[in-house]
Amino acid sequence: MIDFLEEAYKRKDDILKDIETLCRIPSVLDESTAGEHQPFGKACREALDAMLEIGKRDGYQCKDVDGYAGHIDIGNHEDMIGVLGHLDVVPCNKNGWLTDPYQMVIKDNKLYGRGVADDKGPLIAGYYAAKIIDELNLPVKMKMRIIFGCNEESGSACMKYYFNHMPFPSFGFTPDAEFPVVYGEKAGVHFEIYGDVEKDNIIGIYAGTRANIVPEVCEAYVVGNYKQYKESYQQFLNDNHLEGTIEEEGNHTKFVLVGKSAHASLPEEGINAVTYMCHYLVSLSQNRLVHFINDCFYDDHYGQKLNIAYNGMMGPLTVNLGILQYKDGKVSATIDMRVPHEVTEENLVKNIEEKLEKYGLSQKHDMGKALYIDPESELVQSLHNAYVELTGDHTHQPQAIGGGTYAKSMPHCVAFGAGFPGVDYKIHQNNEEISIDDLLKATGIFAKAIYDLIKK
Ligand SMILES: [Zn+2]
Structure with a gap:
């Protein structure tokens, strides 16, 4: 031997x-x-x-x-x-x-x-x-x-x-x-989500620089004096055990929410600051993007809400909303997904497009192989x-x-x-x-x- x-x-x-x-x-x-x-x-x-x-x-x-x-x-x-x-x-x-x-x-x-x-x-x-x-x-x-x-x-x-x-x-x-x-x-896949939504009281939302990381910090700018939001935002942060700040900036309010970063392949180990921010903002706004994110990503790392969940021999399909840039009605977001080999690109894209259509948004994607x-x-x-x-x-x-x-x-x-x-x-x-x-x-x-x- x-x-x-x-x-x-x-x-x-x-x-x-x-x-x-x-x-x-x-x-x-x-x-x-x-x-x-x-x-x-x-x-x-x-x-x-x-x-x-x-x-x-x-x-x-x-x-x-x-x-x-x-x-x-x-x-x-x-x-x-x-x-x-x-x-x-x-x-x-x-x-x-x-x-x-x-x-x-x-x-x-x-x-x-x-x-x-x-x-x-x-x-x-x-x-x-x-x-x-x-x-x-x-x-x-x-x-x-x-x-x-x-x-x-x-x-x-x-x-x-x-x-x-x-x-x-x-x-x-x-x-x-x-x-x-x-x-x-x-298989790794990046979905670029883009489109226009009607301008409203949400001026801008920004988070993340890399699609393959769960965004730790999200900033949002909302019309109106911060005093009217202060109490409800503080309550929201407390209820969810999150850190964040709210302050006056000119004639609008700046919200900052701090979650926890993690690798996109293990999104459940992080706290996605964007999805929590949007979960709060739905109480203030009819903005279609904010509702899309809350409806399709909040408290869901596995695509249940997008109707793409799959769990097989390789474990679950995972979803990370990694980057969001929203300003004056223009949407640009990147989603990083990790997709088991049994899931076909065709099925995945069809289900995502069905969801996006409801919110008037579009996608481009680039899918690797499993x-x-x-x-x-x-x-x-x-x-x-x-x-x-x-x-x-x-x-x-x-x-x-x-x-x-x-x-x-x-x-x-x-x-x-x-x-x-x-x-x-x-x-x-x-x-x-x-x-x-x-x-x-x-x-x-x-x-x-x-x-x-x-x-x-
Ligand atoms: Zn290496």
Whole structure:
């Protein structure tokens, strides 16, 4: 029996050094330095070069696919397994960090730095997993292709380009989510709602800047002196345990309501400031938009009121009214939905249009695709078994999520690790971290999983 965990620990220093090298590059999308062979800017190009350099250093065949993505081939067979990770990161608010986000720091057996958990650390873990199999000379029937892109955080144009120019591996995984294994990812869809409503006492309503976040703050401007609203608004805030303010602004009143932000794929974890604001405003106004939002979104994260609710193998369809801009009768709103694979675009759009018609509003939408791999398939089962064998965790089961990963960009691919269930790695937040033990455990699990799938 090969002890893959021990093999991972033997390579600890090299693994940490390579993550440190990647972490030093602030590979955030930067259109201002984009150009030929660096479509996502200079820093993403540097990160790609650094990763290719790691492969060359170790004597492997490497390929740069025009600065969009690249790969490292380990082994010689024609057939291959793919391991997909990303080199780009989300921006940092340096004020919120206790250390320099672009200097990997080791403290209390943990790594701190932008990308250590999403996704530079897990990508390096996947690379070393393949390297372990290679260095142990294990008998395999496929080569291992480590594929890395530079645009996962802003739409994955990298993988679209890459697979337009490169063949699909037979199957693969992307260490960019959670263990045990993710067999399903809902389809993401954004509905832009627009139109005109009659001008009335509601002057403006504003909330949210990103559709994929539950809006935390909503502002509304209403005709009339604040004194007439003060008592009822305060009562409303108290009844709903919300924070907010009301004040005079010129000859109108400014309302602010503070809810709680959350990721759009888990809207029930947030408090949508817009829907609560509109729930209050219906008592003051006949405004069609306000009534639309109250009737169709208030206290409903799952589309019941829009007549689109669905709950299947992948869990519920979720709805987040993420952005609202309303001024002088003009409506612009964006809704982020996460849709299980059983729901068709046609049905979804038909039901939403029926609702919108009643309020005189229109929609445009852009729907991605869902991913669903049979949880009983060999791929999902093998990955899950590798996880169980190295962790002893029989409790957590393969799952479906609302987010989207690189797994959607090729057939027979799922997200696998590198996060362990219940651990907060502060992904996309300040002070992103991962424990060295989690990272090495993931490396061992990846090595075992790859070997089980490709051994002779
Ligand atoms: Zn990621």
